[in-house]
Amino acid sequence: MNKYGYLIFVILLLLGLLVTTFRTGQKLHVGFLDVGQGDAIIVRTPSGQNILIDGGPDNSFLSQLADFLPWWERKIDYLVITHYHADHIIGLVELLNKYKVEHVLVTAHQPDKDFMYQLWQKALVQHKLESTIVRADQKFIFADNLSVRVLSAEDKQQDFNGNSLVLRLSYGQIDFLMTGDLPVEGEQNILAQGSLVSSEVLKVGHHGSKYSSGQAFLQAVNPELCVITSGKDNKFGHPHPEAVKRLENSGCKIVNTQNQGTIRVISDGQTISY
Ligand SMILES: [Zn+2]
Numbered sequence: 001m002n003k004y005g006y007l008i009f010v011i012l013l014l015l016g017l018l019v020t021t022f023r024t025g026q027k028l029h030v031g032f033l034d035v036g037q038g039d040a041i042i043v044r045t046p047s048g049q050n051i052l053i054d055g056g057p058d059n060s061f062l063s064q065l066a067d068f069l070p071w072w073e074r075k076i077d078y079l080v081i082t083h084y085h086a087d088h089i090i091g092l093v094e095l096l097n098k099y100k101v102e103h104v105l106v107t108a109h110q111p112d113k114d115f116m117y118q119l120w121q122k123a124l125v126q127h128k129l130e131s132t133i134v135r136a137d138q139k140f141i142f143a144d145n146l147s148v149r150v151l152s153a154e155d156k157q158q159d160f161n162g163n164s165l166v167l168r169l170s171y172g173q174i175d176f177l178m179t180g181d182l183p184v185e186g187e188q189n190i191l192a193q194g195s196l197v198s199s200e201v202l203k204v205g206h207h208g209s210k211y212s213s214g215q216a217f218l219q220a221v222n223p224e225l226c227v228i229t230s231g232k233d234n235k236f237g238h239p240h241p242e243a244v245k246r247l248e249n250s251g252c253k254i255v256n257t258q259n260q261g262t263i264r265v266i267s268d269g270q271t272i273s274y
Contacts (some may be wrong), residue, residue: 028146028171032203032263034062037231037238038087041178041203042068043169050106052095053080053178054088054165061091062098064262074098080105082165082180083132093123106131108155109163124257134165138191144205145172145269152186154228161206162186168199172269173198177221181206187217200224200272201265204247208239208256218250225274226252227263234258 026046027216033040033210035056042065043051050069055061079101082088104124124131133153140148152166164180177199179187183206190197200222205212207230228248232236239256247254253272255263265274 006022008111017207026268028267028269029068029200030176030265030267031064031068031168031230032227032265033061033065033068034198034257034263035091035229035231036237036258037207037234039082039106039180039203039207039229040064040088040091041229043176044069045146045175047143049077049081049142050075050076051078051142051148051169052121053081055090055092055095057087057090059091062094063266065095075100076234078103078105080165080167081120082178083107083109083160083163084114084120085160086116087181088118089116090179096123096127096129101127101129104129105134105165106108106130107153107163107165108133109157109160110155110201111160114160123174129216137195139219144182146170149195151177151190151193151197151198152182154186154189156240157186159183160225164205166190168195168197171267174201174267174269176201176203176265177223178203179205179212181209181212183209183211184214184217187214191216191220197221202252204228205245207234207236208216208247209241210237213243213246215246215249218246218252219251223250223252225265226250226254227265227274228254228256228258229261230256230258 038057039054041053042057047144161181164182208228
């Protein structure tokens, strides 16, 4: 092999190594992106599928997303919209210009007169995309040991937060509970249905509002890590001291995007690291 042949060999080897690291690391990466006051959560599966839950309050979410994913990635396999509030959806309009979105999962809540909802529907039509309505207890299987179950998908609540799409993502022995902005009443409904909620990682409901994270729910979830997605100096005063107290009493370690920036949780299906 001449000098150039050797160089090309080394470059190909390094590229192969890079791709392997991202694609078959056998690890699940979950990023709670630092988007200020709002939610944007990206899940990258060991086989390189991307599940995005919400898109934050503005386009700054896109640079956070790009930082999290491998540089070549331009595809979102599943986009989940928890509910139609600005702090969860505004960044998604521009997302559609930058990424190829395969599936959009929503609840049956269709607030036709709501401005944000109309804006989003227009963006979907522009990109020839249609939403798929999901129901509670529906399950999506991504691999033998990787699935997502819908725990709540209400559509009749006056308060949009009550219609939050709630998911439990399971990878091996590890579970992540993504609650959107679900209030205590919604948590109680989930408990009343008898759904399995216990999870190592809890995306704390409604940015740490005192109207979410009820004691009974926390007891059932029994989280090891509680992730709060709130913005610095937000006008709502999130997270509320009462909610923080309940989270502390549940025994979980509390992390917050407003202090830590983007929080990346990595799991091999047995343990988590962050
Ligand atoms: Zn919110």
